[in-house]
Amino acid sequence: MREPTGAPPPGANPYIPVPFRVSGRRRETADTVTLRLRSPSGDGLPFEPGQFMMLYVFGVGEVPVSASGAPRRAGILEHTVRAVGPVTRRLVALRRGDWVGVRGPFGRGWPLALAEGFDVLIVAGGLGLAPLRSALLQILAQRDRYRQVTVLYGARSPADLLYRLDLSRWQQRPDLELRVTVDRADERWRGQIGVVPALIAQVERHFEPARTVALVCGPEVMMRFTVRELQKRGVPDDLIYLSLERNMKCALGLCGHCQFGPAFICKDGPVMPFSRLAPFSEIREL
């Protein structure tokens, strides 16, 4: 009992960020930017779609951000960041060549192996498209492993839509059904108006509920209504996966901030099947 473990080998300290440099920067919306990060050593941090990294700005602090790029590009990461707090404001202001510390990847990602041979229904609200973009890029790279693939995406307004280039490419693919909606239109918007969960009724013929894996990420209220719509149509709770967001200080399961009932979102999530969340899903302020 006295010596549960020896001191860990040097270099194994999980609190220490790995150096990266900003190699590209794309403005998505007024307050949101996608950063491309490159490791000077060329070694990446191989991740699974749905996992997240802790991004550190020198002297300011660290925040958890989902990986939003393609997972199999050595040494390159993509993260979409919205300016909300002190750290994210500095992240979106970074320029090409700037230094960023990265720890990760952390947590459990989307169940893409489980979804093979199934219909895949992706439901994203707002910035929730970021972790799902990574999943979709991987699915499209191995498109023949999946049955029908449907993407439903909602943003507050046309100006809040992320990944416009991707959206127009995805729109043209015959092997992908994409529906986009906004809460509030502007005069140029020709698309749908309304909330994302309402789109599910429109794509019923694109998925067979019992053979569907649903991947959902967005604001909690949007996810709650999405789960109800999916349940109504018979998608099983253990095939509805949600990605949750909580305050995180360590991402190692040690700081205690990200607890949701018995789960630590950083290690048991961020992606979890609704069947595990269901007992606590109606409890406010958990």
Added chain:
Amino acid sequence: MSELSVLDSRDLPELFAALQRHGFRVVGPTVRDGAIVYDELVSAADLPVGWSDEQEAAHYRLKRRDDDAVFAYAVGPHSWKRFLHPSSLTLWRARRTAAGVTIETPAEELPRLALFGVRSCDLHAIAVLDRVLLGGPFVDPYYAERRSRAFIVAVNCGHFSPSTCFCVSMGTGPKATFGFDLALTEVFEPGRHVFVVEVGTDEGAEVLRQVPHRAAEPWERAAADRVVETTAARMGRRLETAGLKEALYANLEHPRWDDVAQRCLTCGNCTMVCPTCFCFTVEDRTDLTGTVTERVRRLDVCFTTEFTYTAGKPLRQSARSRYRQWLTHKLGSWLDQFGVSGCVGCGRCITWCPVGIDITEEAAAIRSASELGERTR
């Protein structure tokens, strides 16, 4: 049963000297600011000899005794996490250079600590921290280093606080049964004042060899057994743990949470005195030139709204939700997370709650309501 030895109370300074010769810095109980706290002890004279305490919900007073008892008090506001999982710790230091950023961990060599006077509840608390901070998937290297270097002198409880201690019902005391290098039982009877010593490790045996001692007589063994037996028999307070996790999960919307929220000040004293509360936050401290920055870890308190600040707002805004999180984590979800309760029955949270909220009473209220609910169902 392992061999027991006897150390005369007059030779206690020899034990200190032996520990110091082994290179240990001794930390343990001492009187300061009207309480028995844990701090560095230069010699046995720093121990609270002749002191006792009086504890109740929201009440703590030192009391003078008319004898030279060394361990005649219950646990105070400090716990050993103060040394093993310190409230403030520099994780690393980063320096910005022309080439980029270099990051280093603090290089200073840590002293080996001898934790002197660790009660059984606190041995269990250290075992709980071991599970949390060493159990994986990630190991906390700072805790691991401090923990692996610590020497533990346990003390079996001959004195306890009748109003706040409940280790017997938690299965965590009053006798130290594991996790120590040496364990002492103070046998204090008119005309006799000795410590019966049990050796837990080879290193413990090595230290004891350098201290005058002799084999325990049968009556001394019996007297040592009586000390813990008497404590166990007299401990009235209890926490019923069977089925408690399920009862808490089933009652997350119980009106009792509103009731306790009316009393709770959300000050977080309970988390600070708790020997197992491990949550922390981090701060970045940058020097005036902006070229050197430190990441500092501070123990954190789940009773603050900042604790759950996510995407622009706190998730647990009400006092009700924050107290519920603390109690259900401690007594419920901790079991799912770490396979053991987060409570060791030390009673500190009861004593140091400024409004005297009693964890055993709150848990019992939720539970009895739950059983009532099941009966009427």
